[in-house]
Amino acid sequence: MSQFGSRARSLFDRMFPERQIYHRSGGTVRYVSLSPGKQALLAMTAVGLAGWCVYATATTLTEGPQSTASEVDRERAKYDRWLNESRAQAAASQALLEERTRQFDRTTADLEGRHEVLRSLLEYAGGSTLQLAANRPIERDGARIIMAASIDEAEPRQSRAIVSEPYQVTTVGFRARPDHLEAEQEQFLSEIEDSVVESSEQTRGVLRLTGVSTAALTGPEADATGGPLVPQDFVAYLRDSGLNPAFAERVAQVAARVSESRRLEGIAQSTPLAAPVAVDYRETSGYGQRIDPFTGRAAFHSGLDMAAFERAPVVATSPGTVVFAGTRSGYGYTVEIDHGHGFKTRYAHLRDIQVQRGDTVAIGQRVGSMGSTGRSTATHLHYEVWFRGRAVDPVNFLRAGRHVHEQG
DSSP: OHHHHHHHHHHHHHHSOOEEEEEEETTEEEEEEEOHHHHHHHHHHHHHHHHHHHHHHHHHHHHHHHHTHHHHHHHHHHHHHHHHHHHHHHHHHHHHHHHHHHHHHHHHHHHHHHHHHHHHHHHHHTOTTOOOGGGOOEEETTEEEOGGGGGGGSOOOOOOOOOSSTTOOOOOGGGHHHHHHHHHHHHHHHHHHHHHHHHHHHHHHHHHHTTSOHHHHHSTTTTTTSOOSSOHHHHHHHHHTTOOHHHHHHHHHHHHHHHHHHHHHHHHHHSOOSOSBSSOOEEEEOSEEEEOTTTOSEEEEOSEEEEOOTTOEEEOSSSEEEEEEEEETTTEEEEEEEEETTEEEEEEEEEEEOOOTTOEEOTTOEEEEEBOOSSOSSSBEEEEEEETTEEEOHHHHHHHHHHHEEOO
16 A cells, blocks of 8 residues: 555656746746645646536537527527518519519500501591691692681681690609600690691681681581591491590590591582682672673672683682583583582683583683673673572682682
8 A cells, every 4th residue: 555655656746746937037037836736736627627628518519409499499480481471572573573564465555556546547637747737738639728828717726735744754663654655645646636626727717718607518418428427437446446445535536526627628629719710810790789781780690700811711610520511591601510518610601611511620620711602792701609509609719719729
C-alpha cells in the first residue's frame, strides 16, 4: 500500500512540479510560484468544465428533438398555411387571367362587330369619301349642286354636343384602349350624323327656294317610290349582329338620318332647277295673269317665255323620261319630261324635236331647238314646270338653280 502511495506521489510530483512564472516589467522581475496543489486544483477544474461541456452537448443531441417537437409542429403548420395561401393565390390569378382573356375576346369581337357595322353604315352613307355637305358637291349627270350656296336658306340646327377633348379616357388598364376606341366610334357616328343632317337642312333650303311646300315634296306621296326610312336588311343586320343594344340603336338612328338625307337628295336631283336654254336668253313673258298677245284680253299664262335666237339649244332641266314628243294644240312642237317625285316639265314652240317618247334624258341634254311653232308670235321657248298635276312658277326654280347649279 505504501508502495502504491509512493508511486502515486511520484507521479503527482512529476505531473505537478512546483513552477514559477516570471514577469518582467520596467526592469523589475517578479515571479509567481504555483505549488503542486494549485496546479492539481486547476487541472481538476479544467477537467470538470470539459466534462460538463461533453455532458451538455450529449444531452442536447439526445433530448433536444423531443423537447422542440411542438415548435417543429408549429413551423410545419406555418409552412402548410403559407403553401395553401400560395396555391390559392395562384388559382385566383389563373381564374383572373382566364376571365380577362374571355373579356378580351368578347371586347375584341364586339369592337370587330362595331367596326363592320360602321363600315356598312359608311358605305350606305356614300362611301369613305363622305365629307361635310357644305364642302361636297353632288354630281348630277354633268352638273353639280353646290349645296353651300344655299346654306343661309336652311333652317338653323343644333349639332350634337361633342366634348372638346373626346379622347380623354380616365379608365386605366385593360379597358383603357377599348374605351378609347369606343369614344372614337361614337365621334365617328356623330360626325356622320352632323354631315348628313347638315346636308338634309341645306337640301331643304334649296327646295324651299322653289316655292313648293316642303311638306308636299317630302310627304307620303313623295315617298311612294322610295324605300323604308332605314333599309330592312340593315335593320335585320343590326338585330342579328349581337351588338350592344344601345350602340345598335344609335347606329339605327344615324342610318335613319342618312336615309332621310338620301331621300331628300333624290328629290333635289329630280327637281328641275337648271335653265332650259343652254345659251344666254331673256325672259319675255312671266307666269300668271297677262294680256294675251292674240286676243288682247287678260288670260292666265301657265309658263315662262324665254327668247334667244332661232335654233338655240333647248335642254332638259333635270334627269327624267320623255313622256311626250310631238305636236300639241296651241304649243306646236312640244316635249314633256317626267322627272319623278311629282315633277314634270314642258318645252313648247320648238322648231324641231331631238328626242322621242320613252327616252331617258340627262340634265343639260338637248331635247330640241328654239322656234316659233304653234300659237306663237316670234321665236321663243314656252317653258312650264308642273308638280303633281299643277303648273307652278318656273321663275322660282330658276332662281333656286342660280344658287345651286354650275353647268358642267
